[in-house]
Amino acid sequence: KNQVEQSPQSLIILEGKNCTLQCNYTVSPFSNLRWYKQDTGRGPVSLTIMTFSENTKSNGRYTATLDADTKQSSLHITASQLSDSASYICVVSGLTGGGNKLTFGTGTQLKVEL
Amino acid sequence: DGGITQSPKYLFRKEGQNVTLSCEQNLNHDAMYWYRQDPGQGLRLIYYSQIVNDFQKGDIAEGYSVSREKKESFPLTVTSAQKNPTAFYLCASSEFPGLAGGYEQYFGPGTRLTVT
Numbered sequence: 001k002n003q004v005e006q007s008p009q010s011l012i013i014l015e016g017k018n019c020t021l022q023c024n025y026t027v028s029p030f031s032n033l034r035w036y037k038q039d040t041g042r043g044p045v046s047l048t049i050m051t052f053s054e055n056t057k058s059n060g061r062y063t064a065t066l067d068a069d070t071k072q073s074s075l076h077i078t079a080s081q082l083s084d085s086a087s088y089i090c091v092v093s094g095l096t097g098g099g100n101k102l103t104f105g106t107g108t109q110l111k112v113e114l
Numbered sequence: 115d116g117g118i119t120q121s122p123k124y125l126f127r128k129e130g131q132n133v134t135l136s137c138e139q140n141l142n143h144d145a146m147y148w149y150r151q152d153p154g155q156g157l158r159l160i161y162y163s164q165i166v167n168d169f170q171k172g173d174i175a176e177g178y179s180v181s182r183e184k185k186e187s188f189p190l191t192v193t194s195a196q197k198n199p200t201a202f203y204l205c206a207s208s209e210f211p212g213l214a215g216g217y218e219q220y221f222g223p224g225t226r227l228t229v230t
Binding site: 004041042043044045046049089102103104105106107 | 118154155156157158159202204206218219220221222223224226
C-alpha cells in the first residue's frame, strides 16, 4: 500500500531559528514529490516539486531534499518567521496504469513563536 | 489560492439534506479535482475530471456526485448517502489531464461543511 509518513507531527520553534521536517514514503513506482504549505482554514500552496533526478530544490527560505534510494525527503526552513506557522504537507506522485496518483501525508504542524 | 474560488467558505446543513459545493477556476485548466480533508488524515480524492462532460471516481466517491458541464466549473454534491459528510472540502485544478502527474496542482480556499 502506498503511504507517506511525516515527522514530527507538530513542532514549535522560536522565530529566527531553523527547522527540518521529514517525509518517508513507500510509493512505487515514483514520479515526483511535492511539499505544500497550508495555512489554517486555507487551501495548500505548492512550495516545491522534485522528480527522481533532483536531489535538492530551493524556494526562498525553503529547501527540499530528496533521496529516491532511501525514499526520504526533508524540508528545511531557514530563519523562520511567524508567517511560517502552518501545516506542511508532503505529497508523493506515483505512476499507475491510469496515470499519476497523489498520496498525501498527514502534515507537520509548525508553530513559530516570538 | 490562485484563480480558483470555492463558495461558500462555511456551510451548515441538517442531516438528510443534499448540499452542493461550488468550485470555479479561471486558469483555463483542463483537469479539476475534489478532495476531502479530515483532522489527522491526508487529503483524500473524491472525484476528478480531465475534460468537460467526463469525470472519474477517486478513492472515496461513495455518497458524492459531480458534474462538469463547463471547463471552469466542477460542483460537488454531498448527498444524504454520505455517512460522515462533516469535513473540509478542497477543490483543485491542473493544467494537463490526468492525476496531476508532474504538473502543478492549484488548490482553492476550501469549504468547511458541517452537518448536524
